[in-house]
Amino acid sequence: xxxxxxxxxxxxxxxxxxxxxxxxxxxxxxxxxxxxxxxxxxxxxxxxxxxxxxxxxxxxxxxxxxxxxxxxxxxxxxxxxxxxxxxxxxxxxxxxxxxxxxxxxxxxxxxxxxxxxxxxxxxxxxxxxxxxxxxxxxxxxxxxxxxxxxxxxxxxxxxxxxxxxxxxxxxxxxxxxxxxxxxxxxxxxxxxxxxxxxxxxxxxxxxxxxxxxxxxxxxxxxxxxxxx
Numbered sequence: 001x002x003x004x005x006x007x008x009x010x011x012x013x014x015x016x017x018x019x020x021x022x023x024x025x026x027x028x029x030x031x032x033x034x035x036x037x038x039x040x041x042x043x044x045x046x047x048x049x050x051x052x053x054x055x056x057x058x059x060x061x062x063x064x065x066x067x068x069x070x071x072x073x074x075x076x077x078x079x080x081x082x083x084x085x086x087x088x089x090x091x092x093x094x095x096x097x098x099x100x101x102x103x104x105x106x107x108x109x110x111x112x113x114x115x116x117x118x119x120x121x122x123x124x125x126x127x128x129x130x131x132x133x134x135x136x137x138x139x140x141x142x143x144x145x146x147x148x149x150x151x152x153x154x155x156x157x158x159x160x161x162x163x164x165x166x167x168x169x170x171x172x173x174x175x176x177x178x179x180x181x182x183x184x185x186x187x188x189x190x191x192x193x194x195x196x197x198x199x200x201x202x203x204x205x206x207x208x209x210x211x212x213x214x215x216x217x218x219x220x221x222x223x224x225x226x227x228x
Contacts, residue, residue: 005061006048006090006113007196009184014154017182017204023197029150031198037188039123040141040160043202044110045181046094051077053084069096069219073109080133087129088115092138096219100181103168105224110138112184113200115193122190139166143188157183157203179205 010025011018018024025031032038047069050057055064056077073093090113094102111130114121121129123143130137141160147153165180182204191199 004115004193005057005059006050007194009200009202010197012157012185012201012203015182015203016206025197025201028201029153032146032153032185032201035146035187035189035199037143038146039143039186039188040156041112041137041184041186042139042141042166042180043182043184043204044092044094044138044165045098045100046092047096049073049091049093049109051080051084051089051091053081053086069093069221076109076135083133086117089129089133089135090114091135094222097172097222099172100165100169100178101172101175102165102222103170103225105167105222106226107136107224108222109135111135112138113186118193120191120193120196120199123186123188125190138184141183157185161203161205181205 008023010023013024056070056074058065091109091111093109095108114126114129161183169178171178185201187199
């Protein structure tokens with residue numbers, strides 16, 4: 001059963017972590033000024049997974065995923081699948097280590113969006129459904145009005161991006177402390193499917209991706225702080 005994949009999240013033009021195949025929203029300021037409130041959340045280092053009534057999907061959405069690092073998530077999906085209906089829940093699955101190792105991780109799956117038919121739900125509804133399904137949301141760094149000028153907005157993004165992760169962050173290769181992967185900025189309100197590029201933006205740190213396409217051969221699971 002095929003599912004519609006998550007739309008591309010565009011980078012801010014001054015996001016240092018963008019690569020040659022990433023999309024950039026050059027007109028971001030005009031779109032931000034159409035919003036009343038914006039939500040700043042931490043961009044976690046994991047895999048974008050979708051929970052729908054049809055299964056658990058990874059990025060392609062061509063068919064439900066059967067990867068070993070989604071096994072635990074598929075167990076959780078089995079408990080809530082009958083409650084989803086037309087609702088689709090999107091979150092970051094950090095079960096498999098990528099470039100960042102989290103030192104204070106309390107769960108493996110964190111919700112960042114919800115889609116119902118042809119609508120991306122507002123942030124309040126995202127939090128409501130995540131809570132109803134017993135799923136945590138990604139760390140919220142701030143819910144704020146759009147600043148009066150572009151320079152102030154840029155300073156806000158950099159201030160939110162520079163600290164370590166809410167869950168503690170070390171470089172998975174060196175073991176040294178590192179900053180969080182980045183920041184996601186979204187419109188607090190709901191918006192139509194197909195318009196994610198004008199309502200959600202991201203800032204990613206420089207040289208973030210350190211894994212290669214072969215990482216799946218030697219992947220290892222993250223550890224939870226309450227796991228013995």
